Amino acid sequence: MIDENTLSFISESREMIDEVEPYLIELGQSSIESGEVNPETTNLIFRLFHSVKGTAGFLGFNVVVKVTHEAETLLDLVRNDQAKMGHTNTDLLCRTCDLVGLLLNQIETTESDTGLEAEAESIIKELEQRILVGKGKIPDTSPPEPIDRKKNTIQTKTDNIQKENDSAEQGIEEFDLKMLISPEMLQRFTEESDEQLEQVESALLDLENDPEDNELILEAFRGLHSFKGNCGFTGFSKLEKLSHKTETILEAIKSGKAKAESETIQSLLHMVDVFRQAIAGISLNGTEEIENMPLLEDFMDDIIASFKNADPIALSQPIVEKPKIEQEEALFLLRKSQPPPRVEKSTLKTTTEKKIQKPKPPAQAKSRSIVRQDIRVDLTKLDSLINLVGELVIAEAMVTRNPDLKGYEFENFERSSSHLNKIVRDIQDMTLSVRMIPVAGIFRKMIRLVHDLSTKAGKKIELKLLGEDTEIDKTVSELIADPLVHLVRNSIDHGIEPPQERTAIGKKATGELLLEAKHEGGEIWIVISDDGRGLNREKILQKAFEKGLIQDDSINMSDQEVFELIFQPGFSTADKITDVSGRGVGMDVVKKNIEKIKGHIDIHSKPGQGLKMILRIPLTLAIIDGMLVRVGKAQYTIPLLSIRESIQVEEDKITTTMDGQELVQVRNELIPVVRLYELHNIVPDSKNLHEGLLVIVEYRDESAGILIDEIIGEQQAVIKGLSNYVGNIQGISGCTIMGDGEISLILDTGGLIKKAQSRVAA
Numbered sequence: 001m002i003d004e005n006t007l008s009f010i011s012e013s014r015e016m017i018d019e020v021e022p023y024l025i026e027l028g029q030s031s032i033e034s035g036e037v038n039p040e041t042t043n044l045i046f047r048l049f050h051s052v053k054g055t056a057g058f059l060g061f062n063v064v065v066k067v068t069h070e071a072e073t074l075l076d077l078v079r080n081d082q083a084k085m086g087h088t089n090t091d092l093l094c095r096t097c098d099l100v101g102l103l104l105n106q107i108e109t110t111e112s113d114t115g116l117e118a119e120a121e122s123i124i125k126e127l128e129q130r131i132l133v134g135k136g137k138i139p140d141t142s143p144p145e146p147i148d149r150k151k152n153t154i155q156t157k158t159d160n161i162q163k164e165n166d167s168a169e170q171g172i173e174e175f176d177l178k179m180l181i182s183p184e185m186l187q188r189f190t191e192e193s194d195e196q197l198e199q200v201e202s203a204l205l206d207l208e209n210d211p212e213d214n215e216l217i218l219e220a221f222r223g224l225h226s227f228k229g230n231c232g233f234t235g236f237s238k239l240e241k242l243s244h245k246t247e248t249i250l251e252a253i254k255s256g257k258a259k260a261e262s263e264t265i266q267s268l269l270h271m272v273d274v275f276r277q278a279i280a281g282i283s284l285n286g287t288e289e290i291e292n293m294p295l296l297e298d299f300m301d302d303i304i305a306s307f308k309n310a311d312p313i314a315l316s317q318p319i320v321e322k323p324k325i326e327q328e329e330a331l332f333l334l335r336k337s338q339p340p341p342r343v344e345k346s347t348l349k350t351t352t353e354k355k356i357q358k359p360k361p362p363a364q365a366k367s368r369s370i371v372r373q374d375i376r377v378d379l380t381k382l383d384s385l386i387n388l389v390g391e392l393v394i395a396e397a398m399v400t401r402n403p404d405l406k407g408y409e410f411e412n413f414e415r416s417s418s419h420l421n422k423i424v425r426d427i428q429d430m431t432l433s434v435r436m437i438p439v440a441g442i443f444r445k446m447i448r449l450v451h452d453l454s455t456k457a458g459k460k461i462e463l464k465l466l467g468e469d470t471e472i473d474k475t476v477s478e479l480i481a482d483p484l485v486h487l488v489r490n491s492i493d494h495g496i497e498p499p500q501e502r503t504a505i506g507k508k509a510t511g512e513l514l515l516e517a518k519h520e521g522g523e524i525w526i527v528i529s530d531d532g533r534g535l536n537r538e539k540i541l542q543k544a545f546e547k548g549l550i551q552d553d554s555i556n557m558s559d560q561e562v563f564e565l566i567f568q569p570g571f572s573t574a575d576k577i578t579d580v581s582g583r584g585v586g587m588d589v590v591k592k593n594i595e596k597i598k599g600h601i602d603i604h605s606k607p608g609q610g611l612k613m614i615l616r617i618p619l620t621l622a623i624i625d626g627m628l629v630r631v632g633k634a635q636y637t638i639p640l641l642s643i644r645e646s647i648q649v650e651e652d653k654i655t656t657t658m659d660g661q662e663l664v665q666v667r668n669e670l671i672p673v674v675r676l677y678e679l680h681n682i683v684p685d686s687k688n689l690h691e692g693l694l695v696i697v698e699y700r701d702e703s704a705g706i707l708i709d710e711i712i713g714e715q716q717a718v719i720k721g722l723s724n725y726v727g728n729i730q731g732i733s734g735c736t737i738m739g740d741g742e743i744s745l746i747l748d749t750g751g752l753i754k755k756a757q758s759r760v761a762a
Helices: 004-034 039-059 062-079 086-110 117-134 183-209 214-233 237-254 262-285 293-310 327-337 379-400 411-434 440-457 474-495 499-504 537-546 552-556 559-567 586-596 676-680 749-761
Strands: 163-165 173-175 436-438 460-466 471-473 510-520 523-530 600-606 610-618 623-631 634-639 643-647 654-656 662-666 669-675 693-699 702-708 710-718 732-737 743-747
Touching: 004 039, 004 086, 004 183, 004 214, 004 440, 039 062, 039 214, 062 086, 062 117, 086 117, 086 440, 183 214, 183 262, 214 237, 237 262, 237 293, 262 293, 379 411, 379 474, 379 623, 379 710, 379 732, 411 436, 436 440, 436 474, 440 460, 440 474, 440 510, 471 474, 474 510, 474 523, 474 586, 474 610, 537 559, 559 586, 559 600, 586 600, 623 676, 623 702, 623 743, 634 676, 634 710, 669 676, 669 749, 676 702, 693 710, 693 749, 702 749, 710 732
Parallel strands: 460 510, 634 743, 669 702
Antiparallel strands: 163 173, 436 471, 510 523, 523 610, 600 610, 623 634, 623 710, 643 693, 654 662, 662 669, 693 702, 732 743
């Protein structure tokens, strides 16, 4: 059974690699364009490898340590202007990230990072060679960078990083790292920091009772090291500096060069409180504020110095002499900041070597205790909560729409049921919002994909990301990740032309690929568009005819029907099969995954101008607002967002075609009619159109009229899947339970409209 620390290491490392890969691509592009790199972006990536290496070292994963160490060394040369990023180093570091991902998979499966030594050795040799090139010890034999540096760019919202003045202590201008850290990354940082500090505090409290327990020392050290790495990764330099000094003390205890005395433990516990207060400030307003930072540094340096005198410890930063502080001022500031209890051997350094004894503050400052603002919740628990909320909606309907109350009027009951309905609605909205996450995580993974595929295909592609803050259900995000990859790969491989072909037909050499997310009505639209060749109708028809998918009379098919043929299993118009696409598998997967979440795909293509695909995904998969209608003795639920209007038809507005298809004229528009009782063998109140009601529904800019007997009213519908033995019912997407316990089928308006429109076309 894999231990919790290893699982945490795997999860955190994967997240960091996913988040940093886009910055790695952007860093390489900026280096190619201007010859300069953003120092903060470089530091961000450097800290990633450093954090992974440090934790891997403590857990004994030596292959990961070797690989990340070499990558860290190469990045150190880049940030010191000894090496350039360029295509070669960018590609190498991307492949290093891929290898680390494989090693993490290996650890998750076998609890060991062995088994990929050959791959690791190959990457390490390449990294060592690039390091020697950076140090000037061997010549650079990599291919020269392309001359056209302004065209081949990947643009995202984070490209426009503004410079700001750093603190007066540094007196230099740096890029603002907070422009690179998303709110989601900041939220995860505060959540993980709380957990790591909890781990450190717990280990230190136990260590005070058992100073010889090495496992407790290691646990505290691991937690603090992870905390320090995350602080550096997110750009909180003060916290990183203080946690580094605190880590140095724990390192001395771990290596046996110092003892875990009570005074030292109390000092470390107080630093944990300082860190917690700073994390609370970051959680509330996003700013890093540490009271009396210089004094806290002095205090930690004095403890480190006392250990150093006993047995020298290699420190990454030398202890610098601090300016003179008057005794009264020092005592006042120490009391104000409530530093840890006095360590007998430690003294406050001054330029005159005068020793000032530190006062002992209260043991615990309860007023500074931090209330955690965030917690982690297992996704399965959220799924269970969603299901319970659905049952609550059904139970509320059973109470408020109880048939035993029909014909009675109870004022107090009406008031109470209205209040209950409001509470249930609020609970539903809040529960659904908990599962929503931004699409930025999916979108930014495409940056690496576009970079690799465009390089392999020899194409220049500009990727634009819009609407990254649009939120989508967690389950939905997992299901659309693969379709998005397939569509992006197809755009690059089949859609966007090579630079020479584009310039020959008057296009820019650099192709454009757009990923956009936005809300439209009750749906979320994921738009993938390019300015490439577009779909070739004739070629699709020819391939479909060869495979027996269509007959000779297919010339009457609409463009939408023709384009949907590309989703058939095994269908492909590619002239040759490549390692990217061409086997006709990807688009079939796209359709199946989108259909799993009751979504649809719209295709818009213009030959020679490009292709746009819109993934239309329901906002929620659990509960919808519906209109309850009756046909004979059966009750149906129509999604409210699909309904345009309901009308009673005049007899002179009804037209019947030669094949018996009925059309109704509504404001100069002919709308086909769907008779539900014919589809499901129901006896209606009346079969005459002008005697019933017609509900006009819309889907994909198409309309149809559904003939019903009566509108019962609006209600929330909890979507339940149909049992397998029932099978697929035409025009039905699911069912819901009514207030009286009866079942109401939920209509698939898209399927009904498609059926009606196809009959009209025939």
